[in-house]
Amino acid sequence: MKRQLLSLVCTVLSLTAFGQSYVSISDINYVSAPDLAACDDTSAYLGQTIITRGVVVTPGNVSEVSSGSVTGGARPFIFIQDTAVGGQSTPFAGIEVMGVYSSSTGALQVPATFTQALPGDIVEVKGVVGEYNGSNQLSLADANSFSIVTVTTDPIVSDTITVGDLNDAQFVNNLNTGEGYEGAFVTLTNVTVTSVIPFSGNRVSFNIADANGNSLNVSDRFLAQKMTSWSTVNTNSPQTQGSFAPPVPGTFYTSISGVVRHDANGCTGDNGRGYEINPFAASHYDIGYAPPYIANFERDPAVPTSNQDAEVTCSITDFDGSVDSVAIAWSAIDTQQVQNFTVVPMTLITGTTDEYIFEIPKQNDGTLVRYYLYSEDNDGNASYYPSTPINQAVPNVDFYTVRDNGLTIPDIQFTFNSNGASTLNAQTVTVTGIVTASTKIGDLGYLYLQDETATAWAGIWCVGIGLNSYYRDEEVTITGTVEEYYGMTRLNVISSNKTGNKSIITPTIIDPSDSASYANFGWEPFESMFVRFEDPQAGKLYVSQTNLGFGDYAVSNSANAPVYNSARVLAGRQATTAYSSLNVQLVTDTSYANLDGEMNYTPIVVNDTMSFDAIEGVLYYGFSNFRLLPRNNMDFINPSVTLDSISVASSPIGLDEWASSNLKVYPNPAQNWVQLESAGEGIWTISTILGETVAQSSTAGSLRLETADWSVGTYVARFSSAKGAGTVVLMIQH
Numbered sequence: 001m002k003r004q005l006l007s008l009v010c011t012v013l014s015l016t017a018f019g020q021s022y023v024s025i026s027d028i029n030y031v032s033a034p035d036l037a038a039c040d041d042t043s044a045y046l047g048q049t050i051i052t053r054g055v056v057v058t059p060g061n062v063s064e065v066s067s068g069s070v071t072g073g074a075r076p077f078i079f080i081q082d083t084a085v086g087g088q089s090t091p092f093a094g095i096e097v098m099g100v101y102s103s104s105t106g107a108l109q110v111p112a113t114f115t116q117a118l119p120g121d122i123v124e125v126k127g128v129v130g131e132y133n134g135s136n137q138l139s140l141a142d143a144n145s146f147s148i149v150t151v152t153t154d155p156i157v158s159d160t161i162t163v164g165d166l167n168d169a170q171f172v173n174n175l176n177t178g179e180g181y182e183g184a185f186v187t188l189t190n191v192t193v194t195s196v197i198p199f200s201g202n203r204v205s206f207n208i209a210d211a212n213g214n215s216l217n218v219s220d221r222f223l224a225q226k227m228t229s230w231s232t233v234n235t236n237s238p239q240t241q242g243s244f245a246p247p248v249p250g251t252f253y254t255s256i257s258g259v260v261r262h263d264a265n266g267c268t269g270d271n272g273r274g275y276e277i278n279p280f281a282a283s284h285y286d287i288g289y290a291p292p293y294i295a296n297f298e299r300d301p302a303v304p305t306s307n308q309d310a311e312v313t314c315s316i317t318d319f320d321g322s323v324d325s326v327a328i329a330w331s332a333i334d335t336q337q338v339q340n341f342t343v344v345p346m347t348l349i350t351g352t353t354d355e356y357i358f359e360i361p362k363q364n365d366g367t368l369v370r371y372y373l374y375s376e377d378n379d380g381n382a383s384y385y386p387s388t389p390i391n392q393a394v395p396n397v398d399f400y401t402v403r404d405n406g407l408t409i410p411d412i413q414f415t416f417n418s419n420g421a422s423t424l425n426a427q428t429v430t431v432t433g434i435v436t437a438s439t440k441i442g443d444l445g446y447l448y449l450q451d452e453t454a455t456a457w458a459g460i461w462c463v464g465i466g467l468n469s470y471y472r473d474e475e476v477t478i479t480g481t482v483e484e485y486y487g488m489t490r491l492n493v494i495s496s497n498k499t500g501n502k503s504i505i506t507p508t509i510i511d512p513s514d515s516a517s518y519a520n521f522g523w524e525p526f527e528s529m530f531v532r533f534e535d536p537q538a539g540k541l542y543v544s545q546t547n548l549g550f551g552d553y554a555v556s557n558s559a560n561a562p563v564y565n566s567a568r569v570l571a572g573r574q575a576t577t578a579y580s581s582l583n584v585q586l587v588t589d590t591s592y593a594n595l596d597g598e599m600n601y602t603p604i605v606v607n608d609t610m611s612f613d614a615i616e617g618v619l620y621y622g623f624s625n626f627r628l629l630p631r632n633n634m635d636f637i638n639p640s641v642t643l644d645s646i647s648v649a650s651s652p653i654g655l656d657e658w659a660s661s662n663l664k665v666y667p668n669p670a671q672n673w674v675q676l677e678s679a680g681e682g683i684w685t686i687s688t689i690l691g692e693t694v695a696q697s698s699t700a701g702s703l704r705l706e707t708a709d710w711s712v713g714t715y716v717a718r719f720s721s722a723k724g725a726g727t728v729v730l731m732i733q734h
Contacts, residue, residue, distance in 0.1 A: 023050040025082040028129055029092040029136055029183065036175045039267035041182075045129040049141050053124050054080030055087055055152055057094065057185050058259060058280045060117035061236035062223040068576025069596060070100055070108040074233040076115050077137075077221075079183055079259045083122060086154035091180030094259065097125055101140040106595070111146045115236040122150045132549065133272050133624075134173075134264025135182060158187040158257050162210060166275035169213040172266035173274040181260045181275070188216070188277065193251040195389035198421065201484045202229035204246045205276075207389075208256065217263075217273045218256060220244075222280040243282075248383040249390045250291045257284040263624070272624060291381035292318045294373060296355075302427040303400060303407045310360040310369070310400065312346075314385065317354050318377040328358045329395075330371035338370070338394045346373070365404040370397040386417065398423055405667040406733070409433050409449065412482055413457035413489055413527065420524045420621070422482050422489045429491070430479040430733065432669065433460065434503045436530040437618050437631050439468050442600075442648040444581045444631040445574060448528055448618050449476060452503050459528030459618070464493030471651035475501040477669055477731060486577070486622045489527065497714065499668060500729020502653050507532035507616050512541065512567030513557045523626045526619050533567055533628055534614040543610045547588040551578060551596075552627060555615060559608050568627035569615065572599050579620065583632035585643050586610070601633070601644050613638040659726025663719055669731035676703040682721030686730070688713070707732055 028045050035041070058079045067075035075098065082093040099114035117123060126145040127138035140146055159181070166178040191208040194215065198204045204227060209215045220226060223234070226242025258279035263272030279285060296315040304310045316323050326348075329341035346356040363369055372395045373385040388395045400423065401411050409431050412424050433449030436459065447467045451458040462478055470476050476498055480491035508526055512533040535541060535557045544561040545554035551573045554566035571584035574597035582597050585604045593603045614637040617630035630636065633643040662679035676684050678701055686695040686705070694715065695705055715730040 021051070023052055024084060025052055025054050025080065025095050025183075026084065026092045028052065028138075029095060029180075031092075031179055033176065036179055039175065041134065041175055041179050041262075041268060043129055043131070043136055046131060047129065049126065049128050050138075051124070051126050052138070053083050053122060053149070054095070054097075055083055055154070055156070056080055056117045056119050056121040056123055057087075057089075057156055058222070059119060060099070060115040061234055061238060062280050063115075063221060064223050064226055064230070064232060064234055064237070064242075065221060066233045066576070067108075070110065072110060072235055074110075074235065075100055076110055076234055078114070078117055078123075079185070080123060080125070081185070083152075086152055087120065087156040088154070089157065089159035089185045091184070094181075094183030094185065095136055095138060096183055096259075096261065097123075097127065097138045097140075097146075099140060099146065101142050101145060103143065109143070111140070111143065113148055114146055115234060117148060119156045120152050120154070121148045122152055123147065124149050133262065134268055135262035156185065158185045160187045160189065162214070163188055163191060163208070163216050164210065164212060164214040166260065167214055167216050169209070169215055171207075171215050171217070171274040173262065173264065173268065175266075175268065178260075178275050179262075182262045183260065185257070185259050186277065187255050187257040189255045191216075191253050191256060192390060193247045193249050193253070194391070195249055196246055196387045198246070199484060200486050201425065202227060204244075206247060208253065209390075217276040218258070219261070219276045219278050221261075221278045222258075224279045224281050224284060245293070247287075248291050248293055249387055250381055250383060252288040252290070254286040254288045256286070257281075289320055289379065289381065290318075291383035292316050292323050292375040292377050294375055294383055294385040297373075297385055299398075299400065302424055303403050303411065303429070304362070305404045306362060306365045306367075306402055309362050311357065312360060312371070312373075313349070313355065313357045314346075314373060315354045316356060316375050321378045323354070324376050324378050326356050326373070326375045328360075328371055328373050330360055330369065332363045332367050332369050334368045334370075338372075338397060341371070343374075363402045365402055367402045368399060369402065370399045372397050405671065406430055406669065408454070409451040409460050410454045410457040412460060412491075413525075415524075420487055420489070420527065421484050424482045425484050425489075426482060428479065428481050428494070430477065430669075431460065431491075432475060432477045432499065433458075434505050435470050435472050435474050435476055436505050437629075438470055438472055438648070440471060440649050442583050442632055442646045443472070444618065444629060445583075446579055448530070449478065450505050450529055452505060455508070456525035456529075459526070459530065461488065461490040461528050461618075461620075462493050462496075463490055466496055467493060470496075470498065471653075472648060473502050473504055474651045474653060475499040475503060487624075488621045497731070498653070498729070499731055500653060500714075500716075500727075501668075502651060505530050509534050509536075510567070510619075511536050511557075512555050513561060513565045523619065524621075527621050527626075529619055530616070531619045531628065532614050532616045533569075540611040540613065541615060543606045543608050546606050546608060550623075551580065551588055551592060552625070553586075553588050553606050555612070559611075568625055569617075569630065570620070570627045571630055572603060573597060577622070580629045581631055583646055584630045584635075585633055586636065586639075586641075601646070604641060604643070609640070611640045612636050658724040659719070659728060662724060663726050663728055665717055665728045665730055668728075669733040670707050671732075671734055672706065672708045674705050674707050674730065676705065676717065676719075677701065678703075678719050678721070680721055680723050682719050682723075682725075685718045685720075687716050687718070708734070 230242035437444035480493040542559035544556040556566040572587035572592035616635040664677040
């Protein structure tokens with residue numbers, strides 16, 4: 001009776017306060033069994049502004065989602081439950097509330113009281129019913145849309161369910177039984193960690209499975225699952241850094257609790273991971289037992305030469321017992337099966353109790369070396385580095401390629417990791433590539449380089465300092481730190497310079513309807529590369545999805561293709577989570593003219609009558625999806641709609657045609673020596689950029705110079721002969 005009266009009071013107060021109808025959370029969420037059976041989980045109130053009340057389940061000060069578009073840098077949220085059920089979780093009674101509203105100036109702001117809300121508070125919300133990746137959300141309508149009105153003494157109690165109620169063994173969402181728990185506070189019992197998924201450099205999620213193999217992702221939207229490398233963004237957070245220690249595959253949890261969100265997949269479309277659980281307190285992780293914990297892994301040097309051993313070190317601890325054995329398995333034979341690797345015990349470093357070392361012997365230039373670490377505790381529980389999913393027959397491997405002349409972009413991008421993370425993450429590297437997109441007026445606004453000799457794993461996104469002087473087609477040498485940004489590998493640049501060479505990159509052709517490759521990360525080798533969406537049958541491309549949210553639309557070989565047979569395109573947005581061009585007119589909404597960066601041309605909203613011969617641009621990955629970033633309007637080939645013509649300034653470096661076909665200088669950059677090749681006899685003169693001659697020699701066609709004593713910097717190599725003359729810019733690095 002108390003809860004029924006409370007619900008009635010809430011309704012009356014809402015009518016009084018806002019002069020409009022009250023809708024319960026249960027009514028917002030409810031979807032009939034026939035609709036769920038037909039794969040329709042859409043709220044009947046989607047898109048409507050409603051008033052509701054709910055009991056706060058998750059504290060407002062523990063959400064941790066950063067956002068550069070929100071004043072203060074965080075996008076806080078809470079989960080609330082229908083007042084009719086009080087603190088007890090029941091089907092369809094829970095919903096997520098995003099604590100952001102648009103101010104009169106257009107800035108996104110957070111009500112002062114939102115992050116102060118505590119479990120048991122009864123709050124009143126005026127918001128727009130929305131959906132993100134299949135999960136219902138309420139977004140605040142205005143500055144007065146959120147208030148704490150009273151407090152309930154009912155305890156907040158989770159509902160114990162099974163993983164199978166939510167997903168099957170392939171993470172496909174089980175709508176019939178799972179949809180009612182979307183937004184709910186639940187507890188899962190007796191689950192095992194199957195894989196751990198580090199991403200974005202300082203974040204981690206992990207997958208669990210029950211005894212029947214049904215699988216679920218444990219995600220990190222709350223402070224409870226933020227690691228020590230995470231600096232908190234919630235203004236009312238009780239901590240300045242995270243404190244979560246990620247588990248290892250094989251860890252057994254007696255129980256895990258948290259709130260359920262939906263990441264649509266299966267018959268509901270998209271490429272998400274089904275339902276997921278988000279713990280919001282340290283007490284929500286009840287560990288039964290765990291294998292050894294391998295941490296602080298280092299390889300020195302990260303990219304060895306043929307004269308260097310590779311020193312591998314790590315620390316290993318076991319919180320519920322002792323470490324029994326530690327070994328490394330490795331191979332320098334790229335055709336050797338992992339199960340046949342050489343296995344050698346690692347050595348405990350003298351004076352330590354948990355630090356181990358092994359030196360992989362030096363190998364020839366170009367050798368691919370693969371390895372993994374293995375540890376077992378006194379109870380027989382095993383763990384691996386890199387993390388290996390439980391029950392996977394063959395361990396995952398780490399690797400490096402021996403490079404006497406420095407690593408290449410494919411060395412950074414190529415990975416055996418299922419999440420696409422670079423094996424050189426957090427390492428400082430130097431690479432050379434051709435500019436495919438620049439920061440110049442009329443271009444994408446961001447610098448991308450591509451290795452002209454590679455057909456895959458060849459592109460890299462560059463951020464940081466000193467990137468505004470480079471033009472498309474120029475060859476540039478970059479030194480920077482490898483980062484993983486929401487699944488996108490990039491270089492945070494420390495220094496850079498032009499080599500003086502130029503080249504033109506031909507786009508790699510991708511079929512936008514190739515859903516099988518897309519869904520299985522088959523496009524990962526083309527991340528950051530210059531690509532071309534094109535129908536392999538030479539047909540037209542059409543806008544198949546006009547608005548997928550957050551600026552994305554999709555194209556495919558047919559106008560009515562579903563999202564899973566389409567490829568995303570993003571334009572008109574530049575924010576901390578969107579890095580597309582402001583020189584592309586085709587967007588999902590005219591609001592982007594002045595939102596998330598001011599567009600440089602009048603926006604045109606896409607519709608399903610538009611067609612193109614092809615679309616070019618850079619392939620970007622983020623928020624679980626690949627998307628094409630056209631650099632400007634000219635990347636739309638033969639569009640059916642008239643677009644403004646846009647030009648991009650060209651490089652002042654000229655292509656010396658005779659030199660490009662008759663002269664070769666390698667390696668460039670050079671370290672200890674440089675080889676000069678010419679078509680016939682002549683004289684090479686090497687000078688500094690100030691004109692000081694450092695070497696001069698005649699040649700019959702091939703000349704090798706020792707450069708170990710030369711200063712690091714830029715040199716000009718000039719060749720003259722009776723047949724012709726040319727100049728090549730030479731870089732020296734030590």
